[in-house]
Amino acid sequence: MSDKKIKVIISKIGLDGHDRGAKVVANLLRKAGMEVIYLGMFQTVEGIVKAVVDEDADVIGISYLSGEHLMFTPLVKAEMEKWGLDDVLFVVGGSFPPEDIPPMIEMGVDKVFRGGTLTDDMVAYIKANVRQKE
Amino acid sequence: MSQDIETESTGKVNWDKFLKDYYAKPQSVRTWSGFDVKEIYTPEDRKEADYGLEVGDSGEYPFTRGIHRNMFRGRYWTRREVVGIGSPADTHERAAYCFKNGGTGLNTIADVTYEMGLDPDHPWAENEVGLTGVNICSIEDMEDLVGNIPLDRVSWSVITASTVAAVTMAQYVAVAQKKGYNISRLRGSIQNDPIHFAYCGFRPACPLDLSIKLGSDVMEFCTKNMPKWYYTTVNMYDLREQGITAPQEIAFGFGIAMCYIDELLRRGLDIDDFAPRFTFYVSCHIDFFEEIAKIRAARRMWAKLIKEKYGAKNPRSMQFRFAVHTSGCSLHPQQPLNNITRISYQSLAAVLGGVQSLHCCSYDEPVCLPTEKGHLQALRTQQIIAYETGVTNVADPLGGSYFVESLTDKMEEEALRIMKQVADIGGMEEAIRTEWLDHQFEKEAVKRQVELDEGEKLTVGVNIFTTEQETETPLGVQRVSSVSTRQQIKDCIKLKETRNHNKVFDAIKHLREDAEENRNTIPAMIKATEVFATTSELMGTVREAYGYSYDPLNILESPFDFSSRTSKAVV
Secondary structure, three states: OOOOOOEEEEEOOOOOOOOHHHHHHHHHHHHOOOEEEEOOOOOOHHHHHHHHHHHOOOEEEEEEOOOOHHHHHHHHHHHHHHOOOOOOEEEEEEOOOHHHHHHHHHOOOOEEEEOOOOHHHHHHHHHHHOOOOO | OHHHHOOOOOOOOOHHHHHHHHOOOOOOOEOOOOOEOOOOOOHHHHOOOOHHHHHOOOOOOOOOOOOOOOHHHOOOOEEEEEEOOOOHHHHHHHHHHHHHOOOOEEEEEEOHHHHOOOOOOOOOOOOOOOOOOEOOOOHHHHHHHHOOOOOOOOOEEEEEOHHHHHHHHHHHHHHHHHOOOOHHHOOEEEOOOHHHHHHOOOHHHOOHHHHHHHHHHHHHHHHHHOOOEEOEEEEHHHHHOOOOOHHHHHHHHHHHHHHHHHHHHHOOOOHHHHHHHEEEEEEEOOOHHHHHHHHHHHHHHHHHHHHHHOOOOOHHHHOOEEEEEEOHHHOOOOOOOHHHHHHHHHHHHHHHOOOOEEEOOOOOOOOOOOOHHHHHHHHHHHHHHHHOOOOOOOOOOOOOOHHHHHHHHHHHHHHHHHHHHHHHHOOHHHHHHOOHHHHHHHHHHHHHHHHHHOOOOOOEOOOEOOOOOOOOOOOOOOOOOHHHHHHHHHHHHHHHHHOOHHHHHHHHHHHHHHHHOOOOOHHHHHHHHHOOOOHHHHHHHHHHHOOOOOOOOOOOOOOEEOOOOEEOOOO
């Protein structure tokens, strides 16, 4: 069925408690017709990826605002690979220097959204790049 | 919506677009918080107001125009940049840099580990120590942070880590006493508002009853022992950063302040014993006049609240003293140098509003921790306003403006309406327990993004006059040294191995008893700090006495077994 809802897991990771952005994105992607599960704060790499597996989600979105993005990104990617989630879209958002965007892409992130991204742009990207389910 | 007015970064001038820009006019005639404003304000808009009753001269009740008669002619505001990075020694170095360049106050900010009340050896701390501020584990760290700063001469706003403010106060006092200071002479402030930290990502660490208990312990202890210390900085700024409006900032901030006031009155203190030591941390967002009006309204409302509701007699109790943190969430990573302009207007609003102490964000705030150059530039913004612009010569220069006075009235009216709403729910404690407050924050945050998405609010570089994404940060990027992080963890582990375990055990047991008997916990925390008990040990022990898990993340258990006089930390 081609009109199946896109399923998105959004999460914070570790101790970073800046959750305004993650909650807003979850809310607005839901309004854009996606099924969104926001895992909340204090999540572990393993727990987040397990949720993606359990929920058979199409997109994983991590929000970083405490400078921890280069630390956690490779861990998330490795855990995704462990579970064979190579067709799950991996996006991140938050506050980081533009210098860190190419390294994150190299680490396996599909798309990085900085603060100030407009919702339409994010929705359009996800719709255009999400895996096509049978 | 902005496609048709976007600049074209290359090629020829688009003359159609040129004409559109030429004829452009404001597309909204509302304030940032959404209030309609008129084309012009005239004496007709001020007919009802009684100057003496509602406005009054600066230095006079209800202090709408400022808390001092002569305002900045007496002294400029304190130019206090927030500093916090990596280890205590790294942070001390940056603080010293600000002092060398004309900073006149210090405000240190903690990392998420300390803010959560964890030690650096916690399994979750490994990736985060020092990333967003300074980590303090023990008295040794506080000593490194203080260094040779003269504590009786420098006004220090100690650590923005409200959850553990009681621990911070104990660590600070322990170091000050060790250095031979008479603590009754110490000047400065502490951000001691644990309630609000539940809204800043630290909810497991600050249950409401414990927040009121520990916050009030600090206030009570300081009332009796540190008369020159400002021991309650109610943090309206962090609330505002959740996306709420200017009147909500006042109403929610005052609601939280009243939780502490009510508890101190229950403990038998008189309002005039402690109200003069209350201060506020206020946001200055991008709507220039609305922010000034908000500050003026807050001053008038606080004076009336403390006098009329709480019966204060001392005019100092009625004075709304405040620091401003320019709005971090109004800054953007797109075209980052533009943030300098935003920050300048915001700090000018703070100064015209009669601020006591100011932190200007650095332009790189939405990108990384401030670089040294970023910090210096922010400090220079303050200095240019103070020394060059001439705006400091006259108290409340906008007082009497038909518009500003009218907007001040509007802010007061709206904030009072929201406070009434909170009172109808059953007060702020109830609004927090029922998560009514959470709902307000979430609703407003979504509204702010929708306004941006739909172009109802225009932001240069974000939804208007956009350009290609930058690849570099103009003045470089601040990184936190992983050497500092690893060393901080090692030092914590070593300290726990080498200190006198019996002394720690006895001091922690004493703290536990004081907490269980509902005595003030600060004296026992100071004693425990002196014998090298750590941040999480102090917090965890009090948490357990109140029926909460030792570790807010519920991973570690208490190393102290009071039934058998052993400590699992003792190897």
